Amino acid sequence: MSLTDVLSRIDQDLPAATDRLLELLRIPSISTDRAFKADCDAAADWLVADLNGLGVTTEKRPTPGHPMVVGHLDGPGPHLLFYGHYDVQPVDPLDLWDRDPFDPEVQDTPTGRVIRGRGSADDKGQLMTFIEACRAWKAVHGSLPCKLTFFLEGEEESGSPSLVPFMREHADELKTDLALICDTGLFASRVPAITTMLRGLLGEEITITGPSKDLHSGMYGGIAINPVRVLARIIASLHDDAGRVTVPGFYDGVSELPDDLRAQWQGLAFDHARFLNDVGLSHPAGEVDRTPLEMIWSRPTCEVNGIIGGYTGDGFKTVLPSKASAKISFRLVGSQDPLAIREAFRKMVTDMLPPDCSVAFSGHGASEAGVFETTNPAFEAARAALSDEWPDPAAYIGCGGSIPIAGHFQNLLGTTPMLIGFGKDDDQIHSPNEKYDMESFHKGIRSWARILDALTRA
C-alpha cells in the first residue's frame, strides 16, 4: 500500500470529511466571550471523541480558561506534534453575515466551492485537514506512520492566557522532534507556503476617564474636559506623517530585511493592487518608504481595533462623555520586546493626559515576533511534498499575523515549529462570511498525507 492509496482514500472520503467539519463548525466556540464557555467545552469534547476514535489517547485538560485537548499515539520514526485551535473569533457585526455564522454550509460560488461559516478557515477547517489525513492514512495502513502528539488550544483568539503556563508545566509531554502548526495560509491562491517569519502581537485596552459622569454638553461644554477628544489626540499621535509609530523605542530590535530574503520576496511578484482591491482599497497606507510585502510581513504596526465613547445609538444626544476607550494592538517584528513596548506605550499615554483625566490600562497578550530557521532537512522534505500537491512550488514566506505558539515551541520547548496552512487571502477570517475553499480543505488533507509520508519515509 502506498501514498497513492491514501490520496485516493482522501478523495473518496471528502464528503464525509466535510460533514464532520460542518458538525464541528456548528459549535459556537467563541473564546473571548464568557457567554460561550460551554460551547468551547463542547468543541473540545468533540475533538477528544474524534481523536480517540482514531486510536489517539486524548483528553480534555483543564486550564483557568478553556481546556486544552492533548492526545498521544505511540509509534515508530520521528515524533511529530500537531497544533491547531478549536476556538473562533466573535461574529459581530452579525448583520453583515449572509447567514447564521454557526449554521455552516457548502456553497458553490463563481470561484469554486466553499465551506461558509465562522471558524471554517480559522482554524477548525485547517486543523481538520491534518486529522482527516491521519484518518485516511489509518484507514489504508491500519496505523499511523509515526509517534504523534496532538495539542489543540481553545484560547487562541483571546490572547492564549493559559498557553505558556500549560506548556511550561507539561514541557516534557509536549517536547517533540517537530511541531506542525496549521494556522497560516497559502501564498497567493494556489501557491503553497511554509511560513518562516511571523509578526508578534501586543494588545492594549485603554480607558480614559474625565468627568465622573456623563454631562450635558450645553451645561458643561467648553469648561469640562472631554475624554473622547483626549483619546483622539493620543491615537492621532501614535503615528507620524511618514506612517512610523511614535512610541519611544518602538523600533529597537527592528532590522532591515537580509538581501537574500528581499530578493526572494521580490521574486514572489506580490500583486498588492489586487490584494488591496479585494477589500475596496488601492493605496498601501503604511510607512512611506516600504514595499507592500514589508508592510504586511516584516514591519511593525500599531492599529486601533476598536473605539467607543459617549452616545453611539440612533439619533443624537448632546452628552459630554465621562469615559472613552480604545483597543489598540501592535504587530511586532524582529526582536522587538513586547513588554518594553507596553511600558513605553503606557508611559506615553500617561504623559499625554491633561489635568483631570485618568487612564486605566488592560493588557491583552504580548508575544514576540518569530523568525524560524529552515536548516532542519524536514523543511526541504515538506516543501517538496507541498510542491508535489499544488500547481506551483512551495515558497518560504512571512506572515503579518501573530501565531505566538510558534515562538513558544521554539523558546519554551526547543522544538522547531513548521507552519503550513491552506488559507487564502479572501477567506474573510475574523470578518463576516468567513469561508474555507473546498480546494484548501481537500488539497490541504492531501498535502498533510504527502508531508507525513515525506517526513516518515526518510
Added chain:
Amino acid sequence: MSLTDVLSRIDQDLPAATDRLLELLRIPSISTDRAFKADCDAAADWLVADLNGLGVTTEKRPTPGHPMVVGHLDGPGPHLLFYGHYDVQPVDPLDLWDRDPFDPEVQDTPTGRVIRGRGSADDKGQLMTFIEACRAWKAVHGSLPCKLTFFLEGEEESGSPSLVPFMREHADELKTDLALICDTGLFASRVPAITTMLRGLLGEEITITGPSKDLHSGMYGGIAINPVRVLARIIASLHDDAGRVTVPGFYDGVSELPDDLRAQWQGLAFDHARFLNDVGLSHPAGEVDRTPLEMIWSRPTCEVNGIIGGYTGDGFKTVLPSKASAKISFRLVGSQDPLAIREAFRKMVTDMLPPDCSVAFSGHGASEAGVFETTNPAFEAARAALSDEWPDPAAYIGCGGSIPIAGHFQNLLGTTPMLIGFGKDDDQIHSPNEKYDMESFHKGIRSWARILDALTRA
C-alpha cells in the same frame, strides 16, 4: 381672593401635583429612538387630557415626527404663550442608574427631597410647574387671569425637526404678546434667573469608511488604511493647543462680551471650582484666555458626543475596522451662522481624508444662538415676582445649552421669549439618575403664580 390664596392652594395641592408629575414621568417618551414613538404619543395624550381638564381647548397636532400639543384659552389682558417639551433624553448607560429611569419616585436625600426619574428636570417637571400654577389659579379664581396659549413639543431632545415648519404654518395661531419658556435653570442653587443669552447648536454625525469590510489586522495591518486612525486625526485637529476650534471661519460673528454684562457676570461670583468639583473635575478645560462663565455661556465650542468603530465588546479582537463614526456638536454664540459652519466643517473633514477613505455626513439640527432684549417691562415685572419668591434677587444670565425655540419665537413670530426655569446644576439632566428638587417644583409653581399675577395685574 388674592395671590396669597393661590399660593396657599399650591402648598396644599403639592402632594397631588407631585403624583400627577410622577404619572407623566412614567411614560418613556424618548423622542430620538423610534422604538418609543407610541410612548411619545401617550405623553402628548396625557397632556391634552390634563389641559382640557383645566378648560384649555387642547389638541394633539400631527407632524411628520412626534405630535405638538397646542391649547388655547380665551381671556382678558395680555396674551401669553407657554412652551415646554414632553419628550426626554435616552437613558443609557442604563447600568449607571440606581433605579428604573421610568419608575420615578420622591426620595429624601441629604440635600433635600427630590423627584428622581428621566425627564423630572428636563422638561416634564418644569413644564408641570406652569400647568400646576394655572390649576391652582383656576381652583381659587374659577378662571385663568389672561388669554393663554400652550405649545408643548415632543421633539426637543432630537433636534426639533418639525418645529420650524409647524411654527411657520401656524404663525398666526402661535403669535402672542410674550412667550414663556420653562426649560432653563436657576443661577446657583437658590438664585432665580431669567436667561437672556443662549448658545445655538449644530450637530453633525460623520462616518468614515476605509476598507469595504472589517479586516484581520494581522493580514492587512500596515498596508490598509484604518478609519479609526483617520477619525482620531480629524477630531484631534478640531482644536488648537489654546483650545480654540480650528474650523475655518468658526469665530465669524463671535463678539467680546459688552463691558456691562462682563461686570454683571463678575458680580455673580460664579463658583467654578464647585461647579467642576460636582462632576469630579478641577480645571476649566476651555480656551486658555477665557473665564469659566465665558466658557459655558458666551464662547462657542466643539464637542464629541459619541464615537464608535471596530470591536467594542469584551475581550480583544484584532480587527482592522471598515468604518468609524462620531457624533460631533458645536455650541454657537453671537451671530455665528450654523449653516456656514456646517459647510466649513464638512469641507475641512473632506480635505483631511487620505486616499481610499470616504465620509458620509448626517446633520442633526442647526440653530443660531439667541441674545434677547430685556427692554419689555414684563421682564422687570417677572424679575420682581421671582425675587419675591426666592431668597436672592433674580439675575439676568446666560446659558450654555441651546433652546432654539427661543430664537424661533423671536425670529419667526416676532414674539419676545422669556426664559425662566428652576433646574439646578446637579439635576443630572441627560445623565443617569436625573432628578428635580422638590424645592424647584414647589417654588417653581409658586413663581409662575407670582409671575402670572405680576404680568396680568399691570
